[in-house]
Each structure stands twice: as C-alpha cells, then as structure tokens.
Amino acid sequence: MLGKLRRLNRDVPKVALEESERLPSAERRRFLRNGLFTAGGAMVGGALAGIAPRALAATQYPPEIPSWTRTLGAGVVTDPYGVPSPFEKEVIRRNVPWLTADKVSSISFAPLQHLKGIITPNGLFFERHHAGRPEIDPQLHRLMIHGLVERPIILSMEDLQRFPSVSQINFIECPANGGMEWRGAQLNSLQFLHGMVSCAEWTGVRLSTLLQDVGIKPEGKWLLAEGADGAAMTRSIPLEKALDDVIVAYAQNGEALRREQGYPIRLVVPGWEGNTHVKWLRRLEVGDKPWMQREETSKYTDLMADGTAHGFTWVMEAKSVITSPCPEMPLRGKGIHQIEGLAWSGRGKVKAVDVSVDGGQNWQKAQLREPVMSKSLTRFSLEWKWNGNPALLQSRVIDETGYVQPTLAQLRQVRGTNSIYHKNSIQTWQVNADGSVVNVQLS
C-alpha cells in the first residue's frame, strides 16, 4: 500500500512517509514492551499529522483501510478529564484586542459558527470579567445573606448544596452583544458579532428558597448581589424577579461552574442582561431601594439620541441570527443548503422564526428544532436551494409575547446610535456569487 501511495503522491514529504512506514512495527514493539496500549492513538495522529491532506486522504479513503482502523487507540483515562480532538483546536473563544484596554477587564466570544446544539460547552462559554477571573477555594468561600431579613446568615458551599436544587436551561447574553455595530458594519464574523451569548443547564438553589428561609422583612423590595472578584461586582435586582426564577447556581452542564462562570457560585437571572448574573457571588442584601451602583448607572444604561438615558433595561429582547452560512462558514457550491440559526428571548419561549433570502422583502417560516424552552437558545432551520446568485439572508424571531425582532433601521429610529447596549436587530448576511458571506447593513 505504501509503495503505491509513494507512486501516486510524489510530493509527500519524505520524513512523514518514513514515519508512517515505521508505524506498525513501532506500535508492535511498544505493545510487546508495555503490555498495554497507552499512546497508540497519539502515535498515529502525530505521525500522520505531517502528511499533506491530499496524500493523507489517499491512505484513508476507500478502497484503502484507514490507519486508525488498523491500530489500537488510546486507552481509557489517557485524558482523565477529556479534551476535544486536536482537529478541533481552532474551536476556541476569541477576543477583539481593540475593544478593551486589557484582558483583565474584557470579554471573549463563543465560537457560534462551530456550535451544533443549544448547549454551549463549558470551555467555550463566553467570558466577561471586570477584574479578571479569581481563583477561589470553595472551602473558604462564603455567601452572606443579610439586610432586611429576619435571620442574617453565612452559608458555606456545603450548606448551600443541602437545599433542594433545581436545574434549568437558560441563555446568558451580554447586553453589549453586537454593540459595535450601531453606527455601521465593522466586524465580519459571526463569532465577534454575536458570540456574547451562550446557553447552559444551570443547577443550584432557587433564590426564593434561600430568601424565604431567612425571612424577608415586609419593607424588603430590592436585592443587591455582589461578587467576590476584584471588581466586587454589584447589581440591584427587584425582589419580584429575585423570587420568580432566579437561582444561585453551583453547576453548569452537570459539573461545577467553570471559574470563568463564577466558580463556586453565581447568580442566574433568566432572560436578563448578563451583567446581572453576578459571578463569584459572595453577598446578597435585601433592601427597600435600589443601590444605584456603577454597573447600573454609568454602565449598562442606554443613551438615547436626545441625551437622556434609560436605566434598569434588564430584559434581553428577542433576537435571532443565522449561524450557517455566516462569514466563517461560506456556502460551498450551488444546490440545497440548510440555513440554520439560533433564536432566543428574555421574555419566554421562541414562538416562530422567519427567514428571508432577499433582504427582507419576502419571508418564509423556518422550522423550530426541539427543544423549545423559555429563556433558552432555540434552533431553527430552513432548506434553501441556492442558485449561485448573490443573496441577502436574514432571520427574524417572534417570541411568545408576540414581539417581532426589529430591523436595525427601526432600532436606530427610536434609539439613535449611542445606546451601546441591547442591539437585538435583524442581522443581514450578504452571500456573494462565490459563496462567501459578508456582514452588511441595509438602509
């Protein structure tokens, strides 16, 4: 086989070929010496990695038998905590260096172009830190609940896990998602345009359970949540919301929260702007008025064209985006394509998603993919036969309140271009004749 390969592919690097020729006997010797296969998979991958893709294909496609079928793979606990295939190494969170002064108070974006379901893998969940990611020892971490309560308490993480737990799947979106595009099209990437949203199954204790157990005094109307990071991040949340569906989460997709997501505990405030989901939570105070903290006055308020600003704009309004195709995932040839995307609403369930291929002149109803859950990412798709002509793709979500996702022109008309936050307008992807996809804005 290898002789034939060499004849067919004279451009294959000599070293790589010699590597692969040595493989079987090298593997055999290792097997005999160790009595166990531990590094077989890594050996094959490493040896073949140096071969040009075309040549590699010739060794693996029918009628050839792939090398991984003719060798043993890596044994169990080769990776005691599993990691993605090395072939997925480009599927990572990424940042936009020009957005922030440094990486300590900054943001990273989830690679939505590569994600296939509604759950964001824990290592790819977008990050937003105001003073970096603290390293917290859960045995030393405490949650204090005080203020207008009958019984101020301090809970260890062990105490917290004794309470009845709930699990719920919710998205978290930074209200600045897409905020770079108010004035014009800047970024040509799904990841950077919309990657400040992620979705996970959160497990923890209902805030209502905790607050009822400490007893809220009648005059209590507001809650202050505070983080244990160097920003000591704070937000005021009305008790009505706190007692509705907010949880103190200690787990994310079945395992302890990642440090980037607030390990050991964070607030999850379903449907509300990401900044309210205070990470590394250390303190909850009940009061009778909001605290007007920096994050709810100088930041996370929406400046209108007339110079006034709207505060307490907590809810993430309905939004959708086509994730395939997108600038990172161009169309490869004419024919039938599945237009796929994500939709979500901070006010409840996604009711419907429409897709346009002509810049919003005509719309077709897309199919929603189960599961469709409240305040969760929801998948949609529409089969489309592309004739090779330029097209303008858009998606438009309608949520269960009847709210219809606006166009950018409609948003600008009401809010001007200085809001920064809550830009939930329809995204337009321009498909060029060569299949490439570009972020454009329509007048």
Next chain:
Amino acid sequence: MFSFHKSSGLFATTCCGILLASMPFVASAEQAGHYGYGESATDEQIAAWDIDIRPDGMGLPEGSGSVDEGMAVYETHCASCHGSFGEGMGRYPKLAGGEGSLDQDRPEKTVGSYWPYASTLWDYIHRAMPFFAPQSLSDDQVYALTAYVLNLNYIVDGDFVANKETLPKVEMPNQDGFIWDDPRPVVNNERCMKDCKGEVTVSDSAEGKNLTPSTTGPLDEGITE
C-alpha cells in the same frame, strides 16, 4: 456532589433526598427557618462585608477627605490610567469633561457628564479601585478621591470636604437625565411575509475594513487599533 467536602456532602445529599421523599409536601417549606442551614451572621461580620453605599448616604462610614488631599492620592494611584486631569489614557476611562455631549454624535460619558449620583463614586472607588489593588485605600483616601474627582468636574469647589454628611447632598449635573421607571422604548416590527418593502439597499459592509481578528488558527493579537 462536587467534592467541596466529599464524604459529608454525599451524606447530606442522600440524607435530604430521603427526608424530602418521605415527607408529604407541606407549607412549612415556605416558612422562615425551615432548613435553618448556615451560621448566623454577626453584626461584626456583616459590617466588614457590607460595603455598598446608596444615594441617600446609607452605608457611608465615618471619615473625610478634601479636594487637596485627593489630588495627592489621585496622582499616586489613579493618574497613570485616568490621566492627571481625568482625561483618560488609551482605553482607560475618562473621568472628567464631556459636558453637553450626551446628545452629540460622539457622547463622552464621564462622572461629570453622565453619572447620576455622587454616592456611586465613593462606592465604586472603594470597592474596585485602584484597578490593580482594589479595596486597598482607606476610607479617608476614598473620601478625598471622591472630592477630587467631583472637583475635576467642577461639581464641587476646591474647599469641599467629603464626608457622610456632605456627599449625599451633592447634586450631579445629569441626575435628571435618566428614566428609571419606564422600560426602554420597545421597537415593534410587523410580521410581514410577502412584498414587505420595495427596495433593498446595502448601506454598509464589514468587508475590507480590517477590524476583524482571525477566527482560524491561534488567538489573533494583531488588530489592536
């Protein structure tokens, strides 16, 4: 469940699962103290962690600081990022100026032009500044810095001394610039399906603007401006 405390955690989970399963659901679960977990927080413990300040001054500690004292603290701890006159450095925030700019094409949201409450300044400096050493300043230093930054914005005179009596009385220029009890304007669209608009014009494109880091290969640190 996650080895915060392996054996006892496991025991607690098992124990409560059995207890709850064998108990009929009763209203007592809604009553204060039903679970009673955790330790009571003492006044001393609460005082140490309860650092939030409200616009009405609730939470402000004893102590004071003048504009002059603030200038010295500012030069040492703040000017390297925020500039000697609060003009900002690079992407570190501008603290002063921007008056009258909020309805302009390029608004400058500073303490003077935008922040609605002086209490927020004390609270934020105390909890999160200086950026590289949060919660390292004394209460007097925080009062002094607050006075100085207010003075940089011409909100207080040079002889102002900030303390828990004077600070809540400071009126910020943009205090009435916010709407708190009204949600942001909800922008309604209509669910038109056919012939929804006559003409479609592309007004802007991200292509060729060279602002997008690469989304393949390793992290792209290239585009910084």
